[in-house]
Amino acid sequence: MASFLVTNSGPLKGKVTINGAKNSVLPIMAASLLSDGIITLEDVPLLEDVNVMCRLLEHFGICLKWDNKTLYIDNSQIKPKPAPYELVRKMRASFLIMGPILTRFGNVKISLPGGCAIGTRPIDLHLKGLAAIGADITLGHGYIEARAQRLVGSRIYLDFPSVGATENIIMAAALADGLTIIENAAEEPEIIDLANFINAMGGRVRGAGTDTIKIEGVGRLSGCTHTIIPDRIEAGTFMVAAAITGGDIILTNVISDHLRPVEAKLKEAGIQIESVEEGIRVYKNGPLNTLDLKTLPYPGFPTDMQAQMMALMCTLPGTSMITETVFENRYMHVSELKRLGAKIKIEGRSAIIEGVDRLQGAQVKSTDLRAGAALLLAGMFADGTTEVSDIHHIDRGYERIDEKLRSLGANIKRLN
Numbered sequence: 001m002a003s004f005l006v007t008n009s010g011p012l013k014g015k016v017t018i019n020g021a022k023n024s025v026l027p028i029m030a031a032s033l034l035s036d037g038i039i040t041l042e043d044v045p046l047l048e049d050v051n052v053m054c055r056l057l058e059h060f061g062i063c064l065k066w067d068n069k070t071l072y073i074d075n076s077q078i079k080p081k082p083a084p085y086e087l088v089r090k091m092r093a094s095f096l097i098m099g100p101i102l103t104r105f106g107n108v109k110i111s112l113p114g115g116c117a118i119g120t121r122p123i124d125l126h127l128k129g130l131a132a133i134g135a136d137i138t139l140g141h142g143y144i145e146a147r148a149q150r151l152v153g154s155r156i157y158l159d160f161p162s163v164g165a166t167e168n169i170i171m172a173a174a175l176a177d178g179l180t181i182i183e184n185a186a187e188e189p190e191i192i193d194l195a196n197f198i199n200a201m202g203g204r205v206r207g208a209g210t211d212t213i214k215i216e217g218v219g220r221l222s223g224c225t226h227t228i229i230p231d232r233i234e235a236g237t238f239m240v241a242a243a244i245t246g247g248d249i250i251l252t253n254v255i256s257d258h259l260r261p262v263e264a265k266l267k268e269a270g271i272q273i274e275s276v277e278e279g280i281r282v283y284k285n286g287p288l289n290t291l292d293l294k295t296l297p298y299p300g301f302p303t304d305m306q307a308q309m310m311a312l313m314c315t316l317p318g319t320s321m322i323t324e325t326v327f328e329n330r331y332m333h334v335s336e337l338k339r340l341g342a343k344i345k346i347e348g349r350s351a352i353i354e355g356v357d358r359l360q361g362a363q364v365k366s367t368d369l370r371a372g373a374a375l376l377l378a379g380m381f382a383d384g385t386t387e388v389s390d391i392h393h394i395d396r397g398y399e400r401i402d403e404k405l406r407s408l409g410a411n412i413k414r415l416n
């Protein structure tokens with residue numbers, strides 16, 4: 001298993017370019033199945049999860065061509081068939097192909113998604129939404145099958161503003177008959193990017209970014225060219241890297257609006273964040289304060305930044321607190337941070353963090369994508385050397401994170 005060796009890095013300095021958003025490109029690649037034309041996606045991040053989605057599209061007979069970070073998708077030869085367990089279990093986002101294939105071909109069969117370290121990750125809201133617009137859903141032998149002569153628009157209320165369920169329903173409704181209204185929809189920026197992509201193909205999605213989204217079904221969707229929005233979670237991760245090392249870095253290719261919740265909490269901790277010509281400058285110029293934060297659906301504080309903020313809190317003098325309200329088991333990084341000397345106590349959905357002056361390097365394990373990133377951040381603060389193993393989790397969602405951190409002065413080495 002590959003690992004990263006990280007040693008105390010001193011203040012990070014310099015400029016880093018943020019890549020396209022993982023959680024935008026994955027649903028958009030699934031939505032390309034709706035089109036009968038050629039799709040060109042620009043600023044696609046080179047991630048393991050994108051490779052898995054590519055393999056899934058190719059499984060359906062789709063032709064893909066890369067030119068640096070531009071991906072050309074031609075699904076004129078598409079042949080729907082069951083999506084296999086070995087691909088779906090690798091990545092929960094595989095489940096996003098259900099809506100597009102169902103609405104285009106009237107039948108989709110997909111292995112039940114594997115769970116993952118951050119909880120059971122059910123799909124009941126996805127299935128409830130698809131059933132509401134006419135899908136007949138059956139479960140059996142580890143597979144889910146959905147059939148529908150025609151999908152017919154309907155009004156759907158989501159018990160929880162699930163990002164994936166919102167995306168699956170938008171995609172299914174895009175080619176359904178009539179109007180679909182999703183209430184209590186997810187409002188994440190990635191939903192807006194997906195809606196813009198579908199509308200660029202000739203779709204009619206309105207209200208993305210609010211809690212009520214209206215989708216007017218159309219007869220067909222053509223090809224288009226679309227640039228993926230910057231990854232707000234990669235940006236947030238580098239913002240914390242500047243904070244935890246007391247550094248001064250500039251991030252380019254960011255959309256400040258998407259960073260508001262993270263920016264607000266880092267400023268509350270005493271970090272300086274300024275807009276500059278190339279993007280945003282993040283730096284520390286004085287003592288930091290403790291923090292209390294609660295993760296919430298957008299525009300609340302993003303759960304995908306929870307582990308990274310916990311790493312920072314481990315170094316803030318005093319008591320900080322985190323409450324994770326989105327996932328039921330997203331504290332797998334706590335025991336690993338404690339191996340570095342962090343003082344953290346979990347009480348129900350909350351974690352109480354006592355800041356310490358120093359952390360000590362140790363061998364730790366990435367349990368999931370963002371936990372792995374948090375351990376890298378803590379390793380740059382800790383005395384001595386930290387070995388972070390199982391870094392395939394990190395490579396799923398961060399493009400060349402070691403090279404980017406090294407370019408900012410971090411002492412980090414990849415061991416294969």
Ligand code: EPZ
Binds near residue numbers: 022023163
């Ligand atoms: C997306 O996952 C992201 N992944 C996750 O990012 C992110 O953490 C999550 O949204 C929340 O923002 C992608 O976009 C590929 P949800 P998703 O459906 O769609 C429950 C990362 O680190 N739920 O909003 O799976 C679920 O159990 C990843 O980049 C149901 O109960 O998230 C969870 O507790 C991790 N029933 C909560 O909702 C359902 O049918 C949020 O899940 C669906 C979800």
